[in-house]
Amino acid sequence: MEKGIYYSRWGGPEELRFGTLPERKCIDPDRIKLNSGEILLQIRAISVNPIDWKILSGSQKPVTLPLFPRIFGTDFAGTVYRAGAGAQKKGFSVGTRVMGLVSPLNKGSGRQWLKVRADHCLIMPESVSFEEGAALPEACISALLATSFSRKMKPGKALLFGASGGVGSAVLQILASRGWDVSAVCRDDQKSALRHLGARECLDRYSWRDELSGKPEWDAVVDCPAAVIRDNPSGLLKKGGVYAPVYIPDSFIPFQIIRTLLWFFTPYKTSLFIGYPSKGRMRQIQMLLQSATFKPLIDSIHIAENIVSAVDKSRRGGVLGKIIVTF
Ligand SMILES: NC(=O)c1ccc[n+]([C@@H]2O[C@H](COP(=O)([O-])OP(=O)(O)OC[C@H]3O[C@@H](n4cnc5c(N)ncnc54)[C@H](OP(=O)(O)O)[C@@H]3O)[C@@H](O)[C@H]2O)c1
Incomplete structure (x- = not known):
């Protein structure tokens, strides 16, 4: 029987269980039907994203039906166990190491077996571990979208809030590699790691305003x-x-x-997006990985049995990079 991380009602991390999934949720890896473009993966690692525990809390109820038990998780890394004919033509064969993400509104990645579209996955370079692979997709897609302005503007000065987080640590590396002068807002004990990733200066998470000139700079x-x-x-x-x-x-x-539409009337330009999986976005992550300098920042690695403390840690904050959960 398949094991996974699941919950049966909205709530905090204490609602999460790791164990055998209810029978109707279990995948039989040798029997499940695959479409041509689909692959069946044996999952090795997932990461914890704030969206996962926001959905768990019930705060996204209007768009996430209470189809309990729900499986926890968005990002994943694992190996191909079976592949449809179309997926095989694209290079996904038995044993291929891949990473990707599901849309967490209607699916969860935290399980032993996962059926997904191959074009929502990326074949991992040999140099990338399962833990690193699981750290990348959601954070990188969000970081690439959040920094899309830097493709059109010439490099300047950027102020970055949340630089120590999954998305922020990727934003920092992308902007620094494009020649931007980044000031990262973070906790005291995170400053040296963020300077190492490319921050020119680090401002205090709690008193950053006092350190600024007060001018729009x-x-x-x-x-x-x-x-x-x-x-x-x-x-x-x-x-x-x-x-x-x-x-x-x-x-x-x-x-x-609705709020996004209203923002067209703000005095500044905005860059707004929703991070979901797509073929084009996976290709962009691939390009990012090809840059020798880009590295995912990993805070800690937990076994699936310790999912409650892993999610609790993410919710409490003070984390430096991604929290990974292995199977
Ligand atoms: N639009 C989308 O599609 C999309 C996609 C991905 C993520 N998100 C959202 O984006 C946010 C960031 O995601 P993430 O994965 O990077 O989360 P994360 O890993 O938890 O990082 C959040 C970061 O923000 C910092 N922070 C929180 N409050 C702050 C404040 N008032 N001032 C300065 N820094 C503050 C945290 O620092 P401390 O730990 O010190 O509090 C942490 O470094 C989340 O809310 C997530 O849900 C949206």
Whole structure:
């Protein structure tokens, strides 16, 4: 019988269980039917994303039906156990090491066997471990989208909130590699790691305002945790500057869409997105991995039996990079 990480009602990390999945949820790896473009994976690692515990909490209820038990997790890395004919033509054969993500609204990656579309996966380079592979997809897609402005603008000064997080640590590396001068807002004990990833300076998570000149001096503000979304980001930005919030702090997604439309009337440019899997986005991650300098930042690795403490750690904060859970 298949094992997985699941929950049977909305709540905190204590609702999570690792164990045999209810029979109707189990996959029989030798019998399950695959479409031509699909692969069946044996999962080796997943990572914890805030969206996973936000869905668990029930805060996304209007778009996540209570089809319990729900499987936890978005990102994954594992090996191909079986592949459809079309997937095989694209290089996915038995034993191929892959990473990818599911849409967490209707699927979960935290299980022994996972059936997915091959074009939502990426064949992992030999140099990337399962733990690193599981750390990358959601954070990298979000970071690439949040930094899309830097493809059109010439490099300038960027202020980055949440630089120590999964998305922020990828944003930092992308902007630094494109020649941006990044000031990272973080905790004291995270400063040296973030300087190592490319931050020119680090500002204190709690007193960053005191360290600024008070003038609008930034060409871009990338705000992973929505730290200044309710203030006036234009007070920080130079004329024509970009504000890129990664998280939009509203209770559920339809409301975020309405809010996004309203943002067209703000005095600054915004860069807004929803991170979901697609072929083009996976290709962009592949290009990122080909850059010798890009490395996922991993905080800690936990076994699946310890899922409750792993998710609790992510929720409490003070984490440096991604939290990984292995099977
Ligand atoms: N739009 C999308 O499609 C999309 C995609 C991915 C993620 N997200 C959202 O984006 C956010 C970041 O994701 P993530 O994976 O990077 O999360 P994460 O790994 O938990 O990182 C969040 C970071 O933000 C920092 N932070 C929190 N509040 C802060 C504040 N007031 N001032 C400065 N820093 C603060 C945290 O620092 P401390 O630990 O010190 O608190 C941490 O470094 C999450 O809310 C996530 O749900 C949205």
